[in-house]
Amino acid sequence: MLVKRSGSADKPKGPGAPPRVLRVALPVPLPQSFDYLAGTADGALPGCRVRVPFGSGERIGIVTGPGGPADGPAVLKPVHEVLDREPVFDSELWRTLSWAAAYYHFPLGEVLNAALPAPLRAGEPWPTLEEPGLAITAAGRDAFAAKPLRAGPGRDVLAALEAGPMPTSALRQQLGRGGSAAMRRLLQRGWIGATSLPPSRPARPVLAGPPLHPEQQAVITAIEGCAEGYSGHLLEGITGSGKTEVYLRLIDAALERGRQALVLVPEIALTPQTLRRFRERLAAPVLPLHSGLGERERARAWAQARSGQPCVVLGTRSAIFTPLPRAGLIVVDEEHDGSYKQGDGFRYHARDLALVRGKALDVPVLLGSATPSLETLALAAEGRLRHHRLIERRGLAKPPLLRLLDLRNQRLVGGLAPTAVQALRDTLARGEQALVFRNRRGFAPALGCAQCGHVWECPRCDRPYTLHRQPPGLICHHCGGRARMPSSCPSCSSTALGGRGLGTERIEAELAEVFPKQRILRIDRDSMRAAGRLDATLAEIETGGPAILVGTQLLAKGHDWPALSLVVIADADSGLLSPDFRAPEHLAQLLTQVAGRAGRGDRPGTVLVQTRQPQHPFWSRWLGGGYRAVADAELRERREGGLPPFQHQALLAAEARDPRALDVFFAAVMALPGEREGVGLIGPLPAPMPRRAGHHRRQLLLECTTRAPLHRLLSGWMPRLYALPQARRVRWSLDVDPLDLY
């Protein structure tokens, strides 16, 4: 079974070439690939999956090329099976993924694995492009024709299938709730049967778009006027300015040329409404791709894109790994959104990879946002992206009125200044809706003793517990740890315990006392835990009627709420005082986002922002020039402060139960050889949160004004780091271009 490597001391016996060797990337957290005897797998192309023996078991790996000379063991095991005739990754995706593995200093095998849909990862054959569907049977047709059936989902199913077979997913979508049960019943009765349908969808009517206004037309002309091939674009357009219409026109043009398009959207934005809007307007299949989708469907969409037929892939972060052999355009909507960055494992940034893929595919890339990230604005300023703007709001809607409320020396009710409470009252009196935004769920961010000031902390994280009222208890929002509600203070025995600060639960409760007759809807992870609850509540808001909405980030994005005319930001100060240098940028993005929710339609909305730092320069910028003024000032400060995007960073973080393991680990890291010229090493320092879930956390920040020295150093370090025995005692990770330093 085992054959000696041709490069070793023993020459292969007999005539003929030495045994061929294949190099294979495996999904293991190791920096190297592994060599196998090709055997019958000889000729397997890079990018093909193979089943290989590994350790005591078997793994699915990806061929990366021919094996190298005699590094590695003298004796090689043979490839067990080749699973693909054609590479699963086309040449462009293969190059991009190899580049990404090098750029993020993450094992190639794991990168390839992350890019592959689970069934393919598990070694299953390529899914057929055919889609599971349903068709009416002769018995069903007879039954449908013979007697008038009672109205209901059952009859709807038969009526729909009378016209011809349909994909199961489309049918389910068309029928909504109750459809699935009806389909099951009819299948049992033999009135309908399962079938499979070709991927080309039945022609459906494509709606014409609204007429373009001149701004939109100018942007489209400018982008289409670019030379063939790659070009990078930033589309900065305020909420309601019609960015999506620009996307749709450009996608449509790409489809006209027989090309494919990839559209990335943030996690919360891939809703049935979004999908419907794209499907209504585009003449090619629109393939959704997100984590909620079943793995089978995901694999089929992937395969369909891989086949090269014109289609639009509409997906979240991981959709950036869809093969697009006939690509024509890549769009990243809301490019500033944090959900494009993978937070663990292979920590890629889908927006950055979109630009890389655009270059590799030689197609235009369009980054759209009302509030572009400073990274993207800097690229535009450098001339590496063309900057387009949409500044008119459609429908003559007026921009919202912005007003700062000084919280100092005010009597607060539910955390709100009297002016804000009065504004709520007026809004409700007009039959309109108001939104109170507070990014802390729970009743209060801490529980304290009124007598001695003692604050209850999570013993595993050293951070205050969040006080919850329903159900009552203390919960650590960092590790999920719970503690029972104490009845007295352990240090002074006082029973005068109280919540410190405000969470959404408390705002809701206190507002309910002021407005006992009004509808108050709290929207956060706690109140919306039940499945479908969020959708139902959002729908209720959309139907209108006076209400106060109290919520967290969950509310910041979402749909158009026609009745919403007042937004109160309960506490903007965390964005001004946070040690995270990106906090002001994120605050400005959030303010713009929620301001865009207020006053759609003919009336201008009002945004009240509460702060105890009214003199902070952030506010004069914000009130004077909006997001751009804040962004410009922040960019200046980042440049002066030597911070991203004018400095490139990588964060080596480690955590361990035993802090001594961290001492030893970082000592070994600091002793690693490597050219450090030009690279700033900051640390090792305790992480901003030094303990979490019982683990001590420490980090080393690497900085450099240019990428090359930083990456040279990391390339030298990584293989050694994996080999370090001290690294086995800690959980470590490397984050290239980290978005937060936690």
Next chain:
DNA sequence: AGCACGCCGACT
């Protein structure tokens, strides 16, 4: 990451 091998406690 798995997974095996490898030496020290409370159970049939």
Next chain:
DNA sequence: GTCGGCGTGCTC
């Protein structure tokens, strides 16, 4: 006397 704890080391 065994099952099993997770420490340590390897995987072409």
